[in-house]
Amino acid sequence: xxxxxxxxxxxxxxxxxxxxxxxxxxxxxxxxxxxxxxxxxxxxxxxxxxxxxxxxxxxxxxxxxxxxxxxxxxxxxxxxxxxxxxxxxxxxxxxxxxxxxxxxxxxxxxxxxxxxxxxxxxxxxxxxxxxxxxxxxxxxxxxxxxxxxxxxxxxxxxxxxxxxxxxxxxxxxxxxxxxxxxxxxxxxxxxxxxxxxxxxxxxxxxxxxxxxxxxxxxxxxxxxxxxxxxxxxxxxxxxxxxxxxxxxxxxxxxxxxxxxxxxxxxxxxxxxxxxxxxxxxxxxxxxxxxxxxxxxxxxxxxxxxxxxxxxxxxxxxxxxxxxxxxxxxxxxxxxxxxxxxxxxxx
Ligand SMILES: [Zn+2]
Ligand SMILES: [Zn+2]
Numbered sequence: 001x002x003x004x005x006x007x008x009x010x011x012x013x014x015x016x017x018x019x020x021x022x023x024x025x026x027x028x029x030x031x032x033x034x035x036x037x038x039x040x041x042x043x044x045x046x047x048x049x050x051x052x053x054x055x056x057x058x059x060x061x062x063x064x065x066x067x068x069x070x071x072x073x074x075x076x077x078x079x080x081x082x083x084x085x086x087x088x089x090x091x092x093x094x095x096x097x098x099x100x101x102x103x104x105x106x107x108x109x110x111x112x113x114x115x116x117x118x119x120x121x122x123x124x125x126x127x128x129x130x131x132x133x134x135x136x137x138x139x140x141x142x143x144x145x146x147x148x149x150x151x152x153x154x155x156x157x158x159x160x161x162x163x164x165x166x167x168x169x170x171x172x173x174x175x176x177x178x179x180x181x182x183x184x185x186x187x188x189x190x191x192x193x194x195x196x197x198x199x200x201x202x203x204x205x206x207x208x209x210x211x212x213x214x215x216x217x218x219x220x221x222x223x224x225x226x227x228x229x230x231x232x233x234x235x236x237x238x239x240x241x242x243x244x245x246x247x248x249x250x251x252x253x254x255x256x257x258x259x260x261x262x263x264x265x266x267x268x269x270x271x272x273x274x275x276x277x278x279x280x281x282x283x284x285x286x287x288x289x290x291x292x293x294x295x296x297x298x299x300x301x302x303x304x305x306x307x308x309x310x311x312x313x314x315x316x317x318x319x320x321x322x323x324x325x326x327x328x329x330x331x332x333x334x335x336x337x338x339x340x341x342x343x344x345x346x
Pocket of ligand 1: 041042043044063089158159
């Protein structure tokens with residue numbers, strides 16, 4: 001058994017504390033990773049605060065993990081000691097259902113095993129990346145291309161794939177008009193990815209505060225949604241809108257921005273139900289859709305795509321003692337654009 005140093009929370013309102021967690025001995029297909037960096041995702045905060053249902057505390061969040069392989073099981077074929085690797089939101093799935101066989105393990109019909117706050121096939125609770133080591137079966141370990149630093153790679157494992165997958169699925173590319181709603185951790189990745197895919201990219205943000213960053217990351221246009229004229233001016237414009245905002249939005253206003261056959265995809269998950277007027281869909285054969293992270297094959301494809309196009313998140317590296325403060329700042333939208341924990345400070 002391996003003992004990892006970690007940061008854990010003991011309840012919805014509790015601060016992070018130093019903890020030691022057990023990682024299982026390597027099974028034949030397992031990889032031991034020494035974690036170097038872990039990103040802070042908004043989902044970590046929702047889960048740590050118990051907002052997405054009951055949690056078995058203590059909890060170690062973190063599903064944007066980048067590190068180095070330090071040991072492998074006897075049967076591991078895909079990774080070797082010294083490899084630069086990453087782990088995202090999932091660490092296992094059934095591997096047999098229709099969706100797993102398609103490489104869409106995130107939609108495993110038996111439920112994928114999440115990196116933290118799940119129970120693994122050994123009956124043990126999973127604990128995430130705010131820790132020095134993790135053991136993961138090799139199929140769920142990604143290769144990080146040489147061109148991407150491990151600190152910048154971490155957020156790609158959730159923020160990167162969450163936005164890449166819908167852009168890829170709905171075929172964002174040359175000749176397409178894509179809008180990105182929200183210019184946060186997810187949004188600033190979506191802008192870069194859609195631009196690299198060749199689409200004409202528009203950011204729809206509450207204000208124009210981050211306009212310069214948006215344009216520099218590859219946006220062609222930038223509008224404030226606080227200005228009602230934006231919705232008049234852009235009516236019927238977009239083939240695809242990626243909504244990264246998890247707060248409640250006026251769906252009808254955004255659906256009105258879609259062209260014929262356009263699709264509005266939610267990747268954020270608002271806590272309350274949203275309503276929309278169906279007439280807004282049928283009048284222009286529009287779709288309203290959702291998308292959740294991406295499969296393992298697609299995640300590798302995304303990492304390779306980012307390396308090829310020099311796409312990296314903008315990050316602020318923090319020490320392990322700054323996690324509570326970082327959570328406050330994420331909730332206040334005061335981050336440009338992703339916090340990454342330097343695990344050497346653990
Ligand atoms: Zn995440
Ligand atoms: Zn499955």
